[in-house]
Amino acid sequence: MSQVALIMQWHVLGMFAPSFFTGSLIARFGVTQVLLVGTALLAASTLIAPLGVSFMHFAVALVLLGVGWNFLFIGGSALLASLHSETERGKVQGVNDLVIFSLVALGSFLSGSLLHGIGWNALNLAMLPLILLVALATLWLKLGQRRHVAARAASR
Numbered sequence: 341m342s343q344v345a346l347i348m349q350w351h352v353l354g355m356f357a358p359s360f361f362t363g364s365l366i367a368r369f370g371v372t373q374v375l376l377v378g379t380a381l382l383a384a385s386t387l388i389a390p391l392g393v394s395f396m397h398f399a400v401a402l403v404l405l406g407v408g409w410n411f412l413f414i415g416g417s418a419l420l421a422s423l424h425s426e427t428e429r430g431k432v433q434g435v436n437d438l439v440i441f442s443l444v445a446l447g448s449f450l451s452g453s454l455l456h457g458i459g460w461n462a463l464n465l466a467m468l469p470l471i472l473l474v475a476l477a478t479l480w481l482k483l484g485q486r487r488h489v490a491a492r493a494a495s496r
Contacts, residue, residue: 354404366418371419375416
């Protein structure tokens with residue numbers, strides 16, 4: 341139990357400690373870069389977790405999961421805020437948080453059943469298509485941003 345507690349502490353730190361610098365990373369490298377790093381960290385987590393059941397497997401996988409979640413959550417929130425007017429931002433962010441945390445609660449309720457039903461390895465690997473979808477959507481957004489910038493430069 342002491343190892344479980346330590347792993348969970350590091351996971352929670354991975355989720356929230358990067359918040360002190362994630363905004364700076366977004367300002368320096370751009371929101372799409374931070375989102376892509378977040379998807380890469382999540383993918384690494386899902387690939388490491390099924391490799392074993394040692395302390396290190398769980399610790400590394402869950403820290404990567406936490407930091408990846410942070411980059412995607414903060415990056416997604418920043419992206420969402422940039423797409424709406426000042427008067428809309430509060431309402432949109434509230435609805436977004438409601439949806440996200442409702443899905444987190446649903447996932448928590450279903451986690452035991454999913455683990456029992458499909459197993460640890462399959463549960464981790466089942467996340468890869470969803471992570472790939474987020475990565476592809478982010479790349480599509482990045483490509484659209486580049487086209488927009490190029491079109492503005494050409495029109496000057």
